[in-house]
Amino acid sequence: GERQGCIVRRPCRVMVLVNPQSGRGQALQLFSGQIEPMLTEASIPYTLVITEHQNHARDLVRETDLSQWDALVILSGDGLLFEVLNGLLEREDWEEAIQTPLGILPGGSGNALAASVHHYTKSPPAWGKELLLSCGFLLCKGLVTRLDLVSVHLASSQRIFSFLSLAWGFVADIDIESEKYRLVGPMRFLVGTLMRLASLRVYQGRLAYLPAPPSTPQNSSLCSSLPCGPNSSPNQNSRHNHSTNSNHNTVLNSSNNAITTMRTEPQPVNRKGPPDSLLADLEQPVPEHWTVVNEEDFVLVLAMFQSHLAEDLFAAPGATADDGFIHLLYVRAGISRLALLTLFMTMEKGGHLAIGCPHLVYERVKAFRLEPLSPEGAITVDGEMVEYGPVQAQVHEGIARLISA
Ligand code: ADP
Ligand code: MG
Structure with a gap:
């Protein structure tokens, strides 16, 4: 009580x-x-x-x-x-x-x-x-x-929650390869980046996303x-109604008719965590109002949910803890090694979006789907390797709480 x-x-x-x-x-x-x-x-x-x-x-x-x-x-x-x-x-x-x-x-x-x-x-x-x-x-x-948390659906229908990032291609490979340089501390990403640049490759895949509506400040x-802090109140003020899991379908029906009609199967009754009302089944095409990216040749796809990808990688300069956005960045194939290195060097201060790199695209989205076509590769979520294959994700605005400024 x-x-x-x-x-x-x-x-x-x-x-x-x-x-x-x-x-x-x-x-x-x-x-x-x-x-x-x-x-x-x-x-x-x-x-x-x-x-x-x-x-x-x-x-x-x-x-x-x-x-x-x-x-x-x-x-x-x-x-x-x-x-x-x-x-x-x-x-x-x-x-x-x-x-x-x-x-x-x-x-x-x-x-x-x-x-x-x-x-x-x-x-x-x-x-x-x-x-x-x-x-x-x-x-x-x-x-x-x-x-904000982002729910990520993997090919095996497993769902995980992420607070930071999803990466594929160049950045994911750095995440994994740099594990062996863990002993150099945060510098491991710099070392990994330089190693990866030397063996730069192209990753084939399909990318689609649901653009975020234009926002107001x-x-x-x-x-x-916290109870010990200023202005503290012993009641946890929750803005969520404590509804039961069994009414997920009702939530879906009332909030998004377009998506509900695409669902062929009901959500499993015992699935925990919030329902993903923006996503179609991974085996089905993305909803019609999504944007499908024309290119299929990428150097990297990086979805950011916070401002920093590492202590010295300020990848999403506009991001805040609970802005409700997925900050989607991708780099098209054809970028030179020098241009890619420049991107990562300007990222230290968050300047990469302002240098007019024609291969870099940045969008604020609510959900996305990535279907790798390359037979081998890596996907990381919050820096941890996950199952390789089609993935999709949607943001859940402000559902967790963080000790912050
Ligand atoms: P780092 O930034 O150095 O990678 P993390 O907090 O990301 O540190 O931890 C790295 C991995 O170690 C994570 O996958 C985490 O789940 C795992 N882990 C947590 N505790 C232990 C432990 N006691 N021994 C080994 N691995 C652990
Ligand atoms: Mg780690």
């Missing part, structure tokens, strides 16, 4: 999840050296959880009693947050679970969300320890904003604060 009329502030209860293997393997030292003193100073009680293997965090948050926690904080790279989000959305009570405020502290080699969150504070760029302290400070401040997205 809802707690009402309580105005007494109490300390936050924070679960800090640390992946001791992330980045250069220093996440635990970063915790005890930098973050623990900050939490102590701010009188924030925490419980430290050190992950022992892949999917440990995912299983834990899927089973745990979430009422014990005011926030789940991840000290690792983006991969551990990916686990936590998907664990939350695999729960029976996903609609409530996904409202748990999430915090990110950069401890990995890919710290894109931390870099994005720092960017949203409008502070000048920061790296390494400075970025960690900035994110630690935001955690102690405890302001919570909304976070957004208001500040601050939605609440």
Whole structure:
């Protein structure tokens, strides 16, 4: 039941999840050296959880009693947050679970969300320890904003949730190849980019998307604060109605007739997470009002859901945590190595969209579908390799909550 009329502030209860293997393997030292003193100073009680293997965090948050926690904080790279989000959305009570405020502290080699969150504070760029302290400070401040998630359908009809990016071609190959340079930390993407440029190739595929309607300027997205923070309220203010899973079809019918008629099968009753009202079945053609890209030869397709792809890759300069957009970038085949290198070098400061590169296209979309035709290749979601094959995705505006500025 809802707690009402309580105005007494109490300390936050924070679960800090640390992946001791992330980045250069220093996440635990970063915790005890930098973050623990900050939490102590701010009188924030925490419980430290050190992950022992892949999917440990995912299983834990899927089973745990979430009422014990005011926030789940991840000290690792983006991969551990990916686990936590998907664990939350695999729960029976996903609609409530996904409202748990999430915090990110950069401890990995890919710290894109931390870099994005720092960017949203409008502070000048920061790296390494400075970025960690900035994110630690935001955690102690405890302001919570909304976070978009993107549901991604894979060929085997599996669905995963992403907060950061989907990549195919050049960028996905860098994600994977650079894993072996993990020990150089965030520099691994630079090393990987240079290696990939040397063996540049073309990727065949089909791309289609649902363009986003022209937007009006957004208001500040601050939605609440942690119990220990300023303006805190003990009631979690949810804008979602807590409807049951069984009425997914009703939701689809009332919100989008065009799509409903394309569905031949009802959604599985026990599918958890929000329904994807914008998507047709992956075996069927995309809805008629979608834009189908003419080219089939690409160097890369990159869908961004936050501003940064890595600490030094400001790939979607216009993106905010909850703008409700997928920032779709693609590079057509025919680009020279020099032009591609220039793109990635200007991306460090977010200037790549302004250099008039004729091979680069940028669109703000609500959903997209990518069907690779090349027999081999890689697709990454939030930097993690997923099943290779046709994929489609749609954005769910602001369904998660993020400790941010
Ligand atoms: P990095 O940015 O260094 O890649 P991530 O947080 O992305 O760091 O973690 C890399 C991978 O390690 C992720 O797939 C994550 O699920 C996995 N992982 C989490 N905890 C552990 C652990 N204790 N041992 C090994 N792998 C782990
Ligand atoms: Mg990672």
